[in-house]
Amino acid sequence: MSxxxxxxxALLLTVVTSLVLSACGAPATEPAAEPTEAPAxxxxxxxxxxxxxxxxxxxxxxxxxxxxxNPYYSNMWFELILHQIWNCWPWPSDDKNEAYPxxxxxxxxxxxxGISEDGLTITMNLRDDIVWSDGTPITSADFDFTYxxxxxxxxxxxxxxxxxxxxxxxxxxERTVVMKFAEPFAPWKALFWRGMLPKHILEPxxxxxxxxxxxxxxxxPSVGCGPYVFAEWESGGFQRYVKNENYWLGAPKIDEIxxxxxxxxxxxxxxxxxxxxxxxxxxxxTDVPALQDTGMNIMxxxxxxxxxxxxxxxxxxxxxxxxxxxxxxxxxxxxxxxINRDLLLGxxxxxxxFWDAMPSYVPPGIKPWPYDPEAAKALLEEAGWTDxxxxxxxxxxxxxxxTLVHGTTxxxxxxxxxxxxxxxxxxxxxxxxxxxxxSDLFFGSYSDGAAxxxxxxxxxxxxxxxxxxxxDTDYWLCDQLPTPDNPYGYNYFGCDEKLDxxxxxxxxxxxxxxxxxxxxxxxxxxxxxxxxxxxxEDPDYWVVSSRLTGVKFSGVTPFYNIAEWDFTQ
Amino acid sequence: MIRYVIRRLLQAIxxxxxxxxxxxxxxxxxxxxxxxxxxxxxxxxxxxxxLTRQLGLDKPLFVQYLYWLVGNDWTKVDLDGDxxxxxxxxxxxxxxxxxxxSLMARGKLVTDLIWERLPNTLLLMVSxxxxxxxxxxxxxxxxxxxxxxxxxxxxTAISFIGYSMPIFFxxxxxxxxxxxxxxxxGLPYLPTVGMFDPEAGKTPLQVLQHMILPVFSISAISIAGxxxxxxxxxxxxxxxxxxxxxxAKGLPNRMVVFVHALKNASLxxxxxxxxxxxxxxxxxxxxxxxxxxxxxxxLFLDHVSRADTPVVMGxxxxxxxxxxxxxxxxxxxxxxLDPRIRYT
Numbered sequence: 001m002s003x004x005x006x007x008x009x010a011l012l013l014t015v016v017t018s019l020v021l022s023a024c025g026a027p028a029t030e031p032a033a034e035p036t037e038a039p040a041x042x043x044x045x046x047x048x049x050x051x052x053x054x055x056x057x058x059x060x061x062x063x064x065x066x067x068x069x070n071p072y073y074s075n076m077w078f079e080l081i082l083h084q085i086w087n088c089w090p091w092p093s094d095d096k097n098e099a100y101p102x103x104x105x106x107x108x109x110x111x112x113x114g115i116s117e118d119g120l121t122i123t124m125n126l127r128d129d130i131v132w133s134d135g136t137p138i139t140s141a142d143f144d145f146t147y148x149x150x151x152x153x154x155x156x157x158x159x160x161x162x163x164x165x166x167x168x169x170x171x172x173x174e175r176t177v178v179m180k181f182a183e184p185f186a187p188w189k190a191l192f193w194r195g196m197l198p199k200h201i202l203e204p205x206x207x208x209x210x211x212x213x214x215x216x217x218x219x220x221p222s223v224g225c226g227p228y229v230f231a232e233w234e235s236g237g238f239q240r241y242v243k244n245e246n247y248w249l250g251a252p253k254i255d256e257i258x259x260x261x262x263x264x265x266x267x268x269x270x271x272x273x274x275x276x277x278x279x280x281x282x283x284x285x286t287d288v289p290a291l292q293d294t295g296m297n298i299m300x301x302x303x304x305x306x307x308x309x310x311x312x313x314x315x316x317x318x319x320x321x322x323x324x325x326x327x328x329x330x331x332x333x334x335x336x337x338x339i340n341r342d343l344l345l346g347x348x349x350x351x352x353x354f355w356d357a358m359p360s361y362v363p364p365g366i367k368p369w370p371y372d373p374e375a376a377k378a379l380l381e382e383a384g385w386t387d388x389x390x391x392x393x394x395x396x397x398x399x400x401x402x403t404l405v406h407g408t409t410x411x412x413x414x415x416x417x418x419x420x421x422x423x424x425x426x427x428x429x430x431x432x433x434x435x436x437x438x439s440d441l442f443f444g445s446y447s448d449g450a451a452x453x454x455x456x457x458x459x460x461x462x463x464x465x466x467x468x469x470x471x472d473t474d475y476w477l478c479d480q481l482p483t484p485d486n487p488y489g490y491n492y493f494g495c496d497e498k499l500d501x502x503x504x505x506x507x508x509x510x511x512x513x514x515x516x517x518x519x520x521x522x523x524x525x526x527x528x529x530x531x532x533x534x535x536x537e538d539p540d541y542w543v544v545s546s547r548l549t550g551v552k553f554s555g556v557t558p559f560y561n562i563a564e565w566d567f568t569q
Numbered sequence: 570m571i572r573y574v575i576r577r578l579l580q581a582i583x584x585x586x587x588x589x590x591x592x593x594x595x596x597x598x599x600x601x602x603x604x605x606x607x608x609x610x611x612x613x614x615x616x617x618x619x620l621t622r623q624l625g626l627d628k629p630l631f632v633q634y635l636y637w638l639v640g641n642d643w644t645k646v647d648l649d650g651d652x653x654x655x656x657x658x659x660x661x662x663x664x665x666x667x668x669x670x671s672l673m674a675r676g677k678l679v680t681d682l683i684w685e686r687l688p689n690t691l692l693l694m695v696s697x698x699x700x701x702x703x704x705x706x707x708x709x710x711x712x713x714x715x716x717x718x719x720x721x722x723x724x725t726a727i728s729f730i731g732y733s734m735p736i737f738f739x740x741x742x743x744x745x746x747x748x749x750x751x752x753x754x755g756l757p758y759l760p761t762v763g764m765f766d767p768e769a770g771k772t773p774l775q776v777l778q779h780m781i782l783p784v785f786s787i788s789a790i791s792i793a794g795x796x797x798x799x800x801x802x803x804x805x806x807x808x809x810x811x812x813x814x815x816x817a818k819g820l821p822n823r824m825v826v827f828v829h830a831l832k833n834a835s836l837x838x839x840x841x842x843x844x845x846x847x848x849x850x851x852x853x854x855x856x857x858x859x860x861x862x863x864x865x866x867x868l869f870l871d872h873v874s875r876a877d878t879p880v881v882m883g884x885x886x887x888x889x890x891x892x893x894x895x896x897x898x899x900x901x902x903x904x905x906l907d908p909r910i911r912y913t
Binding site: 057059061065067068070073074075076077079080153154156158159160161164210211213214215216218219234235236237238240256258260261262263264266267268270271273274275276305438439440441443444445448463464465474475480486487488489490 | 612624867
């Protein structure tokens with residue numbers, strides 16, 4: 001073959017191949033045909049390839065694509081929120097962020113005997129009408145299987161928390177699950193059973209492969225227990241869910257959910273304005289007026305998250321950080337109302353505490369530290385920081401400059417806050433050096449030399465929450481300090497013995513009033529010592545088409561009532 | 570010629586090894602993939618330590634590279650952290666055709682991930698490249714033949730504007746105009762994002778409709794640049810003696826321009842296109858992101874930002890191999906275009 005013919009052939013083949021590949025391509029992931037040992041489950045209808053013309057299709061936009069669907073293989077928010085669509089929790093939360101029974105007959109408590117007097121045993125009684133989407137009953141065996149799979153070292157689950165706190169799990173009958181603890185664990189309701197694994201589907205897989213890591217069900221769950229079942233997932237493109245005809249609470253009103261992955265915020269806004277989607281997530285706040293002008297509703301739901309500054313009082317921190325007067329001066333030297341007004345269009349406000357989304361745990365009377373630069377300067381003078389040489393930056397008696405390092409990730413709004421804070425703190429004589437990195441570098445380990453782990457960043461900014469809706473958090477525990485022996489420790493802030501003691505104590509108090517009192521003490525202590533400073537609230541923002549009805553969101557399980565959503569005529 | 574091709578292919582093998590080693594070292598030093606697996610919340614130290622061990626990320630770098638290259642099914646690994654390697658390794662390695670599993674999309678083979686996205690990318694990028702070549706040759710030749718005419722001046726001005734425009738601006742502006750404003754004005758409008766409308770289904774017409782704006786965005790800026798290039802090389806070729814001779818022989822103008830002048834003027838263009846084609850596999854990161862086109866560009870961006878080494882290595886090795894192959898093909902095209910060039 002001559003060179004000329006060879007090249008023409010090659011070119012033709014390239015073009016034809018690409019067209020054929022795109023037409024045929026790799027098929028979107030569809031529910032896996034996992035082997036099952038279930039005794040003759042009722043046959044399920046295969047999901048339709050194309051919805052019938054009259055089917056009601058809800059179109060959602062996610063700005064991030066889930067990595068996996070197995071509830072225990074990833075903790076991404078965009079995966080967690082899908083659970084209420086196709087999986088199930090024993091007790092989801094409603095729009096008031098209060099848990100209600102779903103798989104259980106009632107929430108365990110000391111009053112109903114579900115929690116033993118010593119707090120070491122929690123008993124769950126399951127409903128007798130709950131079934132997987134293939135009709136197989138959900139029983140205590142599924143809970144036992146879920147627990148065992150999470151704890152098995154051959155499974156690379158994202159977290160074994162809090163299952164590693166159990167000393168054992170008993171299933172005396174199909175409707176009863178008994179959890180045993182070594183010590184009382186108050187946050188159990190917020191942390192346990194965030195998703196169920198079907199034993200009849202996955203146990204054969206585990207026995208054959210020795211692990212669930214490569215199970216097809218992780219990416220294409222053939223059965224679920226929510227109002228919808230998984231139908232299709234095209235990588236980078238979309239996921240599709242169709243109504244679960246076996247849903248024990250009755251089939252949902254909308255036939256199909258189509259979730260499109262649109263990573264660009266501006267594109268998401270354009271698609272919502274053009275009517276190409278019914279639900280959007282976390283729109284840029286600057287786009288909110290344009291969205292509202294087109295008739296979209298913006299629904300805001302507290303989810304426990306607040307953007308805040310975490311203060312470093314470790315020995316490695318810059319001089320001054322260990323002095324509470326310096327931290328208070330910083331708190332009063334930043335105009336957070338202006339930040340919320342100007343950078344966030346006044347749609348948020350500065351939270352006073354890390355627990356503002358759970359007001360019952362915040363002592364009455366606590367308000368955000370006011371913006372008072374004069375008071376801030378007075379505090380710095382009192383603490384011995386003065387500007388002797390007139391360069392605008394204060395020094396201590398030894399001549400150390402009051403230069404602090406502020407670190408955060410590369411998110412745009414954070415860069416803006418840094419710029420504003422730098423300018424405002426300069427006005428009270430503090431030199432703020434700015435640092436920003438990608439998340440995987442910022443939150444790297446001690447052994448990786450991550451600056452926050454090494455204690456080299458004085459003020460760290462990101463959005464975080466307690467284990468909402470529970471007030472528990474372990475960020476300030478002394479044994480979480482990153483060290484060469486504990487390179488992944490995430491107490492980047494310092495060891496305060498009193499804070500450590502109170503944090504551990506509240507976790508073991510099963511009586512609500514006792515726990516509330518201790519948590520309030522923690523909140524007050526951290527407020528007085530400025531261990532954390534709120535910059536702006538970070539609730540969930542939802543963009544909802546006006547043609548939808550019945551839509552409510554929860555901050556814990558956002559789509560908790562999706563079965564009741566419908567379209568207006 | 571055959572010997573030349575074989576020699577080049579053999580030379581590529583050590584080159585690919587070196588590339589893979591350098592890329593692997595680079596990837597393993599740009600971040601910790603486990604750091605972001607906790608989602609919105611930080612991961613507990615014990616979970617992080619466990620996952621680091623289970624994913625083999627606690628091994629020395631050269632061991633990780635070795636496992637990536639040849640697999641670890643010939644050895645045992647310690648999954649339960651008791652210091653005893655008890656479980657057979659599951660990986661086959663690149664040399665046996667397995668690029669491993671994604672660290673993000675747990676349990677998904679890298680080859681499956683790439684195979685799902687590659688057709689979408691080829692569809693978009695090959696279409697854009699065909700549009701670019703056709704339009705830039707047409708515009709460039711016309712401009713060269715009508716130098717300093719009104720149309721040439723207009724084309725020149727548009728080229729300079731287009732070439733200096735950032736692609737994200739062009740993409741968003743075209744989306745806003747042709748999708749939102751046209752719809753608002755009651756005109757026929759184009760879709761905003763994705764490959765198809767779910768209510769209509771994934772049909773060829775739907776895909777074609779959804780391709781228009783991304784192909785336009787990718788090709789507009791390149792046409793602006795390439796047409797200037799073609800114009801310059803054509804002007805140079807049209808001044809050559811052999812073109813004057815061809816005209817003097819009485820050959821038709823079409824033959825003079827397209828057979829004699831364009832063929833010689835296109836040699837540098839072939840070089841550029843030859844360099845471009847393998848990069849088509851990498852997709853168009855910005856365009857794919859804006860139009861939510863599920864291609865390789867987005868795959869790369871999503872996974873490199875989370876230090877997902879197996880996926881990023883798979884993509885980069887694919888592109889590296891493609892660059893080498895298309896370099897060889899470019900050399901062959903040179904030989905076809907210019908009979909004076911011969912390889913031994």
